[in-house]
Amino acid sequence: MSEQKTESSFLQSVSAVVWKDLTAELRSREIFSAMFVFALLVVLIFNFALELEAGTRASVAAGVLWATFTFAGTLGLNRSMSMEKDRGCLDGLLLAPVDRSAIFFGKMVGNLVFMLIVELVVIPLFSILYNINLIQPGLLLVTLLGSIGYIAVGTLLSAMAVQARTRDILLPILLFPVVIPVVIAAVKASSGYLQGIPMNEITPWLNLLVVYDIIFLTTAWLVFDKVVEE
Amino acid sequence: MIKVQRLVKRFGVKTVLHNLDFQVQEGEFVALMGPNGAGKTTLLRILSSLMKPTYGKISVAGYSLPEQSSHVRSRLGIVSHLPLLYGDLTAEENLRFFGKLYNINNMPNRIGEVLDLIGLMQRKNDLVRTFSRGMQQRLAIGRAILHNPEVLLLDEPHTGLDQDACEMLDQLLKNVAVQGRTVVMTSHDLVRVQDLASRFDVLTKGKVSASISANHLEEDGLITFYRHALEASA
Numbered sequence: 001m002s003e004q005k006t007e008s009s010f011l012q013s014v015s016a017v018v019w020k021d022l023t024a025e026l027r028s029r030e031i032f033s034a035m036f037v038f039a040l041l042v043v044l045i046f047n048f049a050l051e052l053e054a055g056t057r058a059s060v061a062a063g064v065l066w067a068t069f070t071f072a073g074t075l076g077l078n079r080s081m082s083m084e085k086d087r088g089c090l091d092g093l094l095l096a097p098v099d100r101s102a103i104f105f106g107k108m109v110g111n112l113v114f115m116l117i118v119e120l121v122v123i124p125l126f127s128i129l130y131n132i133n134l135i136q137p138g139l140l141l142v143t144l145l146g147s148i149g150y151i152a153v154g155t156l157l158s159a160m161a162v163q164a165r166t167r168d169i170l171l172p173i174l175l176f177p178v179v180i181p182v183v184i185a186a187v188k189a190s191s192g193y194l195q196g197i198p199m200n201e202i203t204p205w206l207n208l209l210v211v212y213d214i215i216f217l218t219t220a221w222l223v224f225d226k227v228v229e230e
Numbered sequence: 231m232i233k234v235q236r237l238v239k240r241f242g243v244k245t246v247l248h249n250l251d252f253q254v255q256e257g258e259f260v261a262l263m264g265p266n267g268a269g270k271t272t273l274l275r276i277l278s279s280l281m282k283p284t285y286g287k288i289s290v291a292g293y294s295l296p297e298q299s300s301h302v303r304s305r306l307g308i309v310s311h312l313p314l315l316y317g318d319l320t321a322e323e324n325l326r327f328f329g330k331l332y333n334i335n336n337m338p339n340r341i342g343e344v345l346d347l348i349g350l351m352q353r354k355n356d357l358v359r360t361f362s363r364g365m366q367q368r369l370a371i372g373r374a375i376l377h378n379p380e381v382l383l384l385d386e387p388h389t390g391l392d393q394d395a396c397e398m399l400d401q402l403l404k405n406v407a408v409q410g411r412t413v414v415m416t417s418h419d420l421v422r423v424q425d426l427a428s429r430f431d432v433l434t435k436g437k438v439s440a441s442i443s444a445n446h447l448e449e450d451g452l453i454t455f456y457r458h459a460l461e462a463s464a
Contacts, residue, residue: 009333016330024318027357088312091280092373095314096331097304229282 013098017106021080022113031079035118039072043122047129061132062190066146066183068126069119070176073150076114078171080107081158090162094228104224108155115147138193138202145209146186149216153178156220160227185209231256231381231412232277237286239272239436246272248436250286256380259413261427263420263456268433270416274385277414278308291380304332306381307374311389313366314373317359321350321369324358325376332377340376348372348402364395371402382408384415388422400426424452432459439463 025031046064084090084107093103123143127134154175161170189205191197232254239247246269254260262270275281277290279299288295291305308314315324322341329337345351348368358366367387374382384403388396396419403426417423423430424444430452432440440459447455 012333013331016327020316020319020323020327023323024316027318087317088310088314089316091308091310091312092314092328093331094280095278095303095306095308096328097300098331099300 010099010102013096013102014106014109017093017103018109018113021107021110024083025110025114030083031076031114032117034079035072035076035114036121038075039068039118039122040125042068042071043126043129057130057132058194059191061126061130061134062187062194064130065122065126065134065190066187068122069115069143069147070150070179070183072118072122073115073147073154074172074175076118077111077151077154077158077175078161078168080111080114081155081162082167085162085167090228100225100228101221103228104155104159104220107159108151108220111155112147112151115151116144119143119147132194134194136193139190142186142189142193142206142209145206145213146182146189149182149209149213150179152213152216152220153182156216156224156227159224182209182212185212231258231291232414233287233289234273234277235287237273237276237288238284239269239276239281239286240284246436247276247283247286250433250437252431252438254412254414256412257410259408259415259426259428261423261430262414262416262433263418263423263430264416264433265460269436270433271385273433274308274383274414274416278306278383279303304377305379306383307377307379308383308385309367309370309374309387310385311387313358313370315358315366315369318357320355320357321345321361321372322354324369325372328373328376334377344372344376347375362395363390364392364398367391367395367399368402371399380411382411382413384413384417386416386418388417388419396422420452420456430455432456432463434460434463437463 050060084093094100123134157174157178158171161167161174164170185205185208189202189209192202192205232252234250234252237247237250238245250273252273262273264270272281276283276288276295279295279302282296290302293301295302319327322345325341325344326337329341334340345354348371350365350369350372353361353365358369361369387399391399400422415423415427424447428444430442430444431438439462440455442455
């Protein structure tokens with residue numbers, strides 16, 4: 001009865017979790033549609049509410065953009081982990097003889113893909129509605145770095161919040177104070193690119209994003225096992 | 231195969247398991263019975279490494295918990311009242327996903343074998359959310375035995391199943407899942423477990439208060455034994 005048992009490699013486990021999340025989402029489109037509709041509504045509401053002049057557009061757009069990503073991302077994070085909990089699937093994952101940080105990275109990569117897809121759809125729409133060019137390499141780099149930091153913390157905290165009865169309201173309460181540095185850095189760097197501020201003024205914010213990403217990816221890798229433990 | 235000594239589990243100030251001693255020999259099928267809140271599910275969650283004990287010595291398949299939990303996890307399968315399956319994946323995709331996590335050798339063959347055993351080969355490409363509760367529970371057993379575990383833990387697997395599905399599940403457990411394995415099953419259905427188990431333990435107030443082998447039971451004697459055990463521990 002033992003010929004079947006060998007330990008799964010870290011990368012194989014990560015890719016299995018990513019494959020599972022993407023395949024399931026491709027069929028149900030629950031996470032994407034919730035995130036996309038919400039993001040679209042926020043962008044439209046701000047567009048009509050602010051009626052920005054050309055001069056102020058560049059300074060305000062970055063804030064609106066990151067408020068949209070942040071709130072839409074929370075919806076996706078909540079849904080992604082709730083789906084694991086509702087049918088006991090989280091137990092199924094935790095029972096597998098794999099390094100539990102592989103489960104974290106698998107869930108994180110899946111969540112990041114959902115977030116990036118929403119961002120790839122929202123950015124061109126935002127550019128059209130606000131008449132501002134967001135499709136710039138620097139801005140896309142900020143979007144990627146900001147999203148990695150946000151999703152790394154979000155995936156870790158959603159695994160913590162999902163154990164609670166009040167998980168839907170608990171995640172934003174836990175998440176927003178922790179992601180303030182990444183959101184501020186992302187807004188400042190994005191705003192810098194949009195306003196054409198010199199690169200040496202944007203670089204500190206980019207550095208902060210990189211450091212935040214490294215710190216929180218490492219922290220999540222170290223503590224995920226403890227977070228999901230009962 | 232399973233050895234638990236002086237196990238204590240506390241949730242805050244509430245002690246759920248009180249110095250529990252519990253042992254299961256290789257190949258034995260133990261039915262764990264008891265009232266709600268007796269600690270059956272907590273014990274199974276600790277044995278499966280999903281929960282850490284407060285105190286106590288536990289070994290499963292020769293490995294101690296919680297220190298060697300990864301070794302233990304590769305040697306046990308779990309079936310609970312929840313299916314632990316993804317509704318938006320097909321039956322085959324679910325098995326393939328868990329097969330990757332367990333790094334199953336020769337996966338296509340093993341998946342085919344398991345689907346045959348649980349009688350779901352014809353439905354292997356259907357999404358699990360289209361399955362009846364009974365079919366989902368059969369697939370849950372398939373998932374649990376996919377890596378050929380030495381120990382099988384069943385936490386009230388009959389919950390929510392109708393009479394026919396229960397009978398089919400029992401048949402599957404008898405014929406396929408259980409053979410040669412060490413099994414611990416919690417249940418409230420005394421009639422059903424009497425046909426399946428080789429030993430019956432009653433858990434009350436966080437301790438094993440009574441135990442009897444199937445050989446020592448008369449027909450319908452389990453209900454009487456269970457009642458006496460509850461009365462004695464009251």
